[in-house]
Amino acid sequence: MLELNDVTKRYGERLALDAVSFSVGDGRLTGFVGGNGAGKTTTMRIILGVLAADGGSVSLDGATLTAADRRRFGYMPEERGLYPKMKVLEQAVYLARLHGWAPAAARRNASELLDRLGLGERFDDTIESLSLGNQQRAQIAAALVHHPEVLVLDEPFSGLDPIAVETVQGVLADAAAGGVPVLFSSHQLDIVERLCDDLVIIAGGRIAASGARDALRAEHGSERWELLTDGDTGWLRERAGITVAEFDGGWAVFEAESDAARQAVLAEAVSRGEVVSFTREHTTLAQIFKEVVR
Template sequence: MLELNGITKRYGDRVALDDVSFTVGDGRLTGFVGGNGAGKTTTMRIVLGVLAGDAGTVSIDGRPISAADRRRFGYMPEERGLYPKMKVLEQTVYLARLHGWSPAAAKRNATDLLERLGLGERLGDTVESLSLGNQQRAQIAAALVHQPEVLILDEPFSGLDPMAVETVQAVLADAAASGAPVLFSSHQLDVVERLCDDLVIIADGRIRAAGTREGLREEHGSQRWELLTAGDAGWIREVPGITVAGFDGGWALFEAESDAARRAVLAEAVSRGDVVSFTREQTTLAQIFKEVVR
């Protein structure tokens, strides 16, 4: 488990990070969400040792993180960091070799990973000849080729089309399934919501919310409910304590001023014998984000 505790970073009078604390669990995909300048990249660079924090600690498995630990990390920066004139396979093998892999094992693992990422027909192409989306895939391969024990990715889905997003999602899910803590930032809230187990939301250098995806939905969930019936649900307007927000035949979206009012709706629907579903309105990550950062 990767743990950040009380990380603070200042640039002169500007506070870039203010008491940042959260954990990235083993085998869990943690989405790190925030606007431009919120502090995501600074946080990641402190974890990696590229920057030093002014206060706070970073630990792994309950002990202070060391340079040896960081050599077993995989990192993908937001900026392109590959050698443009090297061939894709050649470069990926080279990076695996830097981490101590034998030539044969490095080539085998690099080839397999690049094929899984959809670059099997581009192994002999130079990085600079690839499309921006394929360069992004190559960058992800560079972070994963040595099978890191911790994976940190800054905007891994940037520039990817929907099919490529699905491919990368599967590869990252496999990395987490192997037991690695995976922390990734993204502006694509729908992708984060679909992929992650846990969420960390940061704004103005401060953590505004952190927890499991379902836990945050429950904590910040909508107070509106959806009823779907096989008949006409117009009767719901007559239930005391109910405000109808949307209505279409057998479907109604409503707010209840109390649990008793909500139960009255369900009881009435059941008595009519035509209930199809009765659920709380699903709260999206975008809605939670807007709530906690405003």
């Protein structure tokens, strides 16, 4: 368990982080989201020891993080930081060796990981010769090549095409399945929503919401319902206890003041014709994000 407790950071008079507290559980994929300048990168750099906090603590399994602990972490910064003149495989092997891997094991693990990330035919290409998307894959490999015990990734999906996103999702999910706490930031909320187990939302240097994805959906989700029929749904506007938010022909989204009012809508819809679907509206991460950062 990686834990942050009341972490604060100032840049002069500006309070960049204000008592930031959250945890990343073993084997949990935790999405870290917030607007530009919200404090995500500063938080990650403090976790890695790149920046020093002005207050609070960062701990792993209840003990304050040490330099030795952090050497077992995998970190991917938002800015690409690989050696541009080095070849792809040579780079990954070198980084594994820096973490103490024997030459043969480092080469074997680097080769397998790069191949899985779609760089199997690029082993002998230099980093600078790769497309931006492939440089991003190489950067992810650099964070994972030494089998880290904790992963901290800043915008790992930036610049990736949909196929590459799916590949990276699989690699991160496998790392989490092996018990690794994974913290990653992203502006691509649809990817975060699809991939993560837990969410941390930061705004203005403060944690606006955190917890399991489904629990946050339940807490911040709407009570709106979606009805799709083969007829017209205009009659919904006349129903007592019903507020129609949107409708178009046989489709409508509405709020019901009680379960009885909602069930009455379903009963009348059935009496009028075929009901194609009747479901609670899915609350997206984007909707939750907008609600909690207001």
